[in-house]
Amino acid sequence: MNKLAECYRGKAKTIYTTDDKNFVILKFRDDISILDGMYIKKIARKGMINNQFNYFIMNKLSQLGIPTQIEKLLSHNETLVKKLDMIPVELVLRNRAAGSIVKRLGIDNGTILDPPLLDLFFKNDSMHDPMINDSYCTTFGWVSKLNLVTMKKLTYQVNNILSKLFDNAGIILVDFKLEFGLYNNAIIIGDEFSPDVSRLWDKTTLKNMDKDILRKNLGGLIEAYEEVANRIGVNLH
Missing domain, CATH: 3.30.200.20 (Phosphorylase Kinase; domain 1)
Known part of the structure; x- marks a missing residue:
C-alpha cells in the first residue's frame, strides 16, 4: 500500500x-x-x-x-x-480528580471518583473544546443517540481494561480522552491513546508520567513516556 x-x-x-x-x-x-x-x-x-x-x-x-x-x-x-468519518465529540473519563475538574468544582486534586465521571466535549480547538451534554449532540446532529450510547459503553469498557493494565504496571490511570468515528456505519475508536491524551501517575510517588510534565514545566517528559511504555510492555524500537 x-x-x-x-x-x-x-x-x-x-x-x-x-x-x-x-x-x-x-x-x-x-x-x-x-x-x-x-x-x-x-x-x-x-x-x-x-x-x-x-x-x-x-x-x-x-x-x-x-x-x-x-x-x-x-x-x-x-x-x-x-479511514474514519470522525465524530466531533470527545469523551473524557475520570477515575480521579485532576486538571480542569479540580478548578471547576474546587475539589482536591487526586480525589477518587467512584463511580468514574464521564464528560463530553465539542472538538474545536479555537473554542477550547467546550463541555457539552447529550442534548447538544442530538440538537446539532453531531452523533445519533444510539451511537452515543455505544461510545459511552466502549469508553467504560476501555477504562476497565486499561485501568487493570496500568495498575499491574504500578501506574494509576487518572483520566483519558477518547475519540470515535464511523467505519462502514459502525462506531470504532480512532485518533490515539498515549500519555498525550491521558493522565498517568506512579502508584507509589504519585509523580506525573504524562503531558502534565510539560504543563507544569517539570522536565523529563520523554524519560517518563519511555518509562510508562516499558512498564506496560511496549517494545520501543
Whole structure:
C-alpha cells in the first residue's frame, strides 16, 4: 500500500491518503502542544514513542473485542489505520480528580471518583473544546443517540481494561480522552491513546508520567513516556 498526499495535519500527527480509499497512514510527529495548540515544541523521539504506544494499546483493545481503527504498524512513527468519518465529540473519563475538574468544582486534586465521571466535549480547538451534554449532540446532529450510547459503553469498557493494565504496571490511570468515528456505519475508536491524551501517575510517588510534565514545566517528559511504555510492555524500537 502506497502513501500518497497529506490530507490532514493536526497539532502532533499528520494523516496521509493511500491508494486504498478505506485506509490512511497516521504519522506521529515529534511535536507536542498544550493550551489548545497555542504552545508547540519538538521533542526528539516523541513521535516514535507515541506511535508504538498507541499501536500497543489499540491492538490490545482490538484483541479483547473493542473496535479500533488500528490496522498495521508501518514504521517507528507511522501506522496504517482505517479511514474514519470522525465524530466531533470527545469523551473524557475520570477515575480521579485532576486538571480542569479540580478548578471547576474546587475539589482536591487526586480525589477518587467512584463511580468514574464521564464528560463530553465539542472538538474545536479555537473554542477550547467546550463541555457539552447529550442534548447538544442530538440538537446539532453531531452523533445519533444510539451511537452515543455505544461510545459511552466502549469508553467504560476501555477504562476497565486499561485501568487493570496500568495498575499491574504500578501506574494509576487518572483520566483519558477518547475519540470515535464511523467505519462502514459502525462506531470504532480512532485518533490515539498515549500519555498525550491521558493522565498517568506512579502508584507509589504519585509523580506525573504524562503531558502534565510539560504543563507544569517539570522536565523529563520523554524519560517518563519511555518509562510508562516499558512498564506496560511496549517494545520501543
